[in-house]
Amino acid sequence: MGALRSLGRTFLAFLAAVGRLIVFALEALYRTVRPPYYLSHVGRQTIEIGYYSLPVVGLTAIFTGMVLALQSYTGFARFSAESAIPQVVVVTITRELGPVLAGLMVAGRVAAAMAAEIGTMRVTEQIDALTTLYTDPFKYLVAPRLIAGTLVMPVLVLVADIIGVFGGFLVSVYKLGFNGASFLQNTVNALMTQDVVSGLVKAAVFGFIVTLMGCYHGYNSRGGAQGVGKATTNAVVSASILLLCFNYFITELFFAR
Amino acid sequence: MTQKQNLPPKIRVRGLSKSFGRKAVLQGLDLELHQGDSLVIIGGSGSGKSVLLKCMLGLLHPDAGNIEIDGTPADRLIHREREEGRAKIGMLFQNAALFDSLNVWRNVSFGLMQSKGTSARESREIAIAKLASVGLAADVAELYPAELSGGMRKRVGLARAIATEPEILFIDEPTAGLDPIMGHAIDELIVACVEKLGATALTITHDMASARRISKRMAMLYEGKLIWDGPTRTIERSGNPYVDQFINGRPDGPIQGNLAGVD
């Protein structure tokens, strides 16, 4: 009985949290589209989220492309299907691994940093101070991050796609003895617009999710340094989980017929 | 005084109640402030002084009661003001709440730049003038809040609060965490600023020496209500045992150990 009750309570708390998150997201969207706009902040966040994530995302992508080629080779050799490696690499990277891995890396970097920064501003009353100085914290803090995250993630994923395929190319040509020109030719032939587009749509959604979770947990953090620490962890965990959920549903939207 | 009484009050608080969970912090508080008043509210730690100010600023939503500033409900005021770009309320937070990511002059002129769109060059000049009026030299302008001492932060916070020349000034714990000399200096700055702006000021503190210096009128917050309210010079003869105990800092009396009196 007690176990049932605590299960029910947990479930209700979960629903309440989802509700709060949805309200926060809608409010953020509503205030994002209304002036004033802090364009210089959007620029700064674009650099912060996009440019400074390049090394992490690039490294992730190149090793993923490399391991993908290697694994496919050892696996496919059993069926003498080694020639499918270029297709496997490009489709897997553009559809799935590019956006998901870039999203997870950005979640670790950006959602954590945002939750920590906004959370510190919350517990040191800087967000209250903004309000008393004629500034809407949503427009000043949240909106630029959401805009920058949503716009810059597709670019980041496009870069990850290219680097990932390049990683597969390196291993195939220099280790597995593929012909470089025919690898590229096969890659281009296998590439479908829908693969790339679905990947970029995912990227935009992931960018929104990651920045939203960073802002949400930061904005609602309570109780000093400990609260900020909790907000940071929650931001990364919830951004990663939500991202993987949405990844499934977007995939279903594009490819399940 | 009689003439003032005929004007509508600048700030009117009626039956203000605010609880956090089961903890009742404010329980039907009434307060009126007229143009040019300088009121200090004293009360123990945790008695709800900061909560009162946050309700008046529209940062917390009261459970019951209403707050009107110039006849406008406080929670609506904060949005209307923002739209009209009108500078009405200045607030000095308990820990100054300076923006870490901005240097001192950008902190001071933040409200001006946001409300009036003042250019960076002009804002910087105004900020330096405001810094001078709180006794800080121009070279502080380029520092970041992390590089300031507690007293300097309080001064910068005060400069930021008065930069938009507000009609109403809210001050939370002007002297907390400062040495007595610095505390005294901040008090004098506040008195000077309030006089210069002709502002209506509401200060909250539990520092009696500071309260005496700043106020013309004092009130005491206890168990969610103002239990005493009168001219500062009469507080010694308040005839209220709670007030007596508090201003003399006696451990024995009607206020027991937990000053908040709630819990």
Ligand SMILES: Nc1ncnc2c1ncn2[C@@H]1O[C@H](COP(=O)(O)OP(=O)(O)OP(=O)(O)O)[C@@H](O)[C@H]1O
């Ligand atoms: N956001 C909040 N959530 C829950 N409880 C709160 C919140 N803000 C304040 N409280 C509670 O309300 C009570 C009054 O707090 P408040 O900050 O107003 O005290 P104070 O009178 O300003 O004290 P001090 O002089 O120490 O600053 C405290 O017991 C505090 O625990």
Ligand SMILES: [Mg+2]
């Ligand atoms: Mg306080």
